[in-house]
Amino acid sequence: MPFALRAPALLAVAAIAAAAASAQEQVIRIGHSGPLSGPNAYAGKDNENGVRLAIEDLNAKKISVGGKTLKFELASEDDQCDPKQGVNVAQKLVDSGVKFVLGPYCSGVAIPASRVYDGGDVLVSTVGTNPKVTQGGYKHLFRIIASDNQIGSSMAVYAAQVLKVKKVGVIDDRTAFGQGLADEFVKEAGRQGLAVVGKEFTTDKATDFSAILTNLKGKQPDVIFFGGYAPQAAPMTQQMKRLAIPAKLLGGDTLCSPEMGKLGGEAVDDTVFCAQAGTMVQDGSPAAAWRARYKARFGQDADAYAASYYDQTMFIGEAMAKGGSTDSLKVSEYLHGHAYQGVAASYAYDAQGNLQKAPVTVSTFKGQKMTPLASY
Missing domain, CATH: 3.40.50.2300 (Response regulator)
Known part of the structure; x- marks a missing residue:
């Protein structure tokens, strides 16, 4: 049979195979809100890299929930450490169906944006350290480091x-x-x-x-x-x-x-x-090994919170795998009820979403x- 006659059939087979593969996958978009421009861009990009490295590791694990393999994707937005822009970013992520957000980095953004995220049933994991961040009564907000x-x-x-x-x-x-x-x-x-x-x-x-x-x-x-x-x-x-x-x-x-x-x-x-x-990084520790991986992947040393962003993203992935659900509210419930040993710290949260026994x-x-x- 000439190739010209076979090509449509081959394309049809390929399309069917792709559709079957897609049907066996579930895409999980992990949002990131942080300063990707301006004077604090170094921190925002570092935090984003922490999430990106975790997403790569989670995809390598091929986590299956409900018979579907989870495919994690990054949706990163620049909030400029500006409250107004941060609220706009929050609304954009909510409107696009993102249910998990790492960030914001700045407390001044985290405080007003939290209300928007809560209205969209979004699980938020922030490094905003102002005590007011976790005093808004939002059940699905977690502070992943020590507070002010x-x-x-x-x-x-x-x-x-x-x-x-x-x-x-x-x-x-x-x-x-x-x-x-x-x-x-x-x-x-x-x-x-x-x-x-x-x-x-x-x-x-x-x-x-x-x-x-x-x-x-x-x-x-x-x-x-x-x-x-x-x-x-x-x-x-x-x-x-x-x-x-x-x-x-x-x-x-x-x-x-x-x-x-x-x-x-x-x-x-x-x-x-x-x-x-976080605790001191000792030579030969998991934290030191992780920092070496980070530098090999991104060509620079990890800054203050890349490891914390990595850990919390991995904790969310574990919650989906062990909890058997990708629903943000059920994942939030899992995080409140379980502990996770990361490379930067051990993660367990109180009822307000504060990290318990946070080392400094x-x-x-x-x-x-x-x-x-x-x-x-």
């Missing part, structure tokens, strides 16, 4: 009991994250007997901090706590050096980033101290690279 009250208080305890300081200055960037973190630091500082000698404010777009730093210099704080992000903390540290301010700069998880060394250079060494969710690690920088000091 854990991170902020840890740095106050470290300042008092390890650094042995007496006087502290405080700066925050007026974002939901930065202000919330600074408030928690101040509360614990008071309990630790530290004197807050000055408070200053900036924005998450600022680059010149000379005026507020000069104000604090006159009050001679032993340390300055900054509630904000690395793109501001790095130049702030450089300006502290130029103004001959001897104080250490303390901060939360957003300062525990390779970006600090890249932007701040030598100024950050033995000057910046930060607290981040304090680090500094040496040679512009983050160096863990102790876990609490």
Whole structure:
């Protein structure tokens, strides 16, 4: 039979085979909301990579639910760490039928967007650390790292009991994250007997901090706590050096980033101290092996929360496999009732969706690279 006559038959067979394969698959779209542009894009892209690596691993497992093999796909959106844009992203993901979202990264986005996601029965897994994130009563929202009250208080305890300081200055960037973190630091500082000698404010777009730093210099704080992000903390540290301010700069998880060394250079060494969710990464540990995989896959070191995003995505996949359902509400119920050992932490959630027994690690920088000091 000539090929021209056989081709339609072959195409028909191929189409039938493709349709059969499709009928045996169920596509699960995993959404991601984070800053993919702007000053915090390094974090958003890193978090996205954590989800992407988990999706690749889940697809390799060929999880079957209800007789169908699950095929996971990534749907990533740029919320720019802007509340208005974050709400628009949330509505877009809900309208497109996405039922699982990793993010938002910024508390100021997570708080208003959560209502939209809840209305669409979306399971949300965020690193927004402001305590208000999990106080909205949304049953399908999970905070996958420690909250501000854990991170902020840890740095106050470290300042008092390890650094042995007496006087502290405080700066925050007026974002939901930065202000919330600074408030928690101040509360614990008071309990630790530290004197807050000055408070200053900036924005998450600022680059010149000379005026507020000069104000604090006159009050001679032993340390300055900054509630904000690395793109501001790095130049702030450089300006502290130029103004001959001897104080250490303390901060939360957003300062525990390779970006600090890249932007701040030598100024950050033995000057910046930060607290981040998770335990210290030991050589030969699963966390160290995972970081090596991440670097081989993406050509760069993992930043603060790629591993947490990876873990939670894998936990969601396990919930589907072991719970026998891809329904977001049933997966949420599974997460509330079970624990999961990831590469960054052990995951178990309370009724409000907070991570239970969340470990915190304090680090500094040496040679512009983050160096863990102790876990609490």
